[in-house]
Amino acid sequence: MVVLIVAHGSRDPRHAATVTMLRDRLAALRPQLRVEVGFLDFCAPSVPRVLERLSAEGVRDVVALPLLLTRAFHAKADIPAVLREAAARLPWLRVRQAAVLGPSHLLTAALERRLYEAGLRPGDRSRTGVVLASAGSTDPEASAVIAEIAREWRHTGWCAVRPAFASASLPRTEDAVRSLRAEGIRHIAVAPYVLAPGRLPDRIAAGAREAGADVLADVLGPAPEVVSLLLRRYEEAARAVALTPAARLRA
Numbered sequence: 001m002v003v004l005i006v007a008h009g010s011r012d013p014r015h016a017a018t019v020t021m022l023r024d025r026l027a028a029l030r031p032q033l034r035v036e037v038g039f040l041d042f043c044a045p046s047v048p049r050v051l052e053r054l055s056a057e058g059v060r061d062v063v064a065l066p067l068l069l070t071r072a073f074h075a076k077a078d079i080p081a082v083l084r085e086a087a088a089r090l091p092w093l094r095v096r097q098a099a100v101l102g103p104s105h106l107l108t109a110a111l112e113r114r115l116y117e118a119g120l121r122p123g124d125r126s127r128t129g130v131v132l133a134s135a136g137s138t139d140p141e142a143s144a145v146i147a148e149i150a151r152e153w154r155h156t157g158w159c160a161v162r163p164a165f166a167s168a169s170l171p172r173t174e175d176a177v178r179s180l181r182a183e184g185i186r187h188i189a190v191a192p193y194v195l196a197p198g199r200l201p202d203r204i205a206a207g208a209r210e211a212g213a214d215v216l217a218d219v220l221g222p223a224p225e226v227v228s229l230l231l232r233r234y235e236e237a238a239r240a241v242a243l244t245p246a247a248r249l250r251a
Contacts (some may be wrong), residue, residue, distance in 0.1 A: 173207030
């Protein structure tokens with residue numbers, strides 16, 4: 001069995017570097033597991049090219065692990081289409097698509113890790129309002145998931161948690177920060193709910209600085225919780241009952 005981490009890709013080289021770190025840390029966590037990376041766009045190698053190479057090497061089972069935090073368009077359409085097309089060309093290769101990473105308590109633990117690394121202290125929790133800033137999506141299901149994560153995270157001791165989006169949806173990060181200030185919350189932290197640096201995470205950071213947030217966390221990146229979650233999603237898919245050749249893909 002081979003794991004193929006499927007990343008979106010970006011023109012920003014920091015994106016691919018972060019994906020590589022995630023791959024390396026997952027491989028270190030499970031040394032007997034072969035872990036590959038493929039990109040949907042912008043970066044090499046592409047997902048089809050990796051699958052072709054694996055097939056040529058005699059690999060017969062692959063778990064495609066989407067490097068996505070919510071089940072939006074890429075998880076529902078882009079990745080299944082790419083895998084389906086590859087499976088049609090490589091009928092002896094069985095590919096299973098694992099679930100997306102979020103939502104998960106491991107991700108909120110990683111968010112908190114990044115906040116504390118950015119200077120927030122555990123004692124600040126009850127007086128801190130948090131902006132949960134995601135990249136944003138035109139898929140209403142994905143936006144609803146972010147809002148629900150914010151609601152649930154609020155109940156763990158923060159004085160407020162508000163969702164924000166770098167694109168597609170509102171409010172923007174700076175607007176969410178200003179809204180918390182208008183409610184009288186003096187200490188505000190921004191927690192980017194994104195995996196790797198790039199244009200949209202930079203937009204989140206710029207909005208946080210523009211609105212005067214007190215703490216700006218780093219992206220999730222190769223946080224230990226994210227690596228553990230990648231392994232969990234692989235194991236869930238690997239335990240699934242083998243599918244018939246006519247239905248090799250589990251969307």
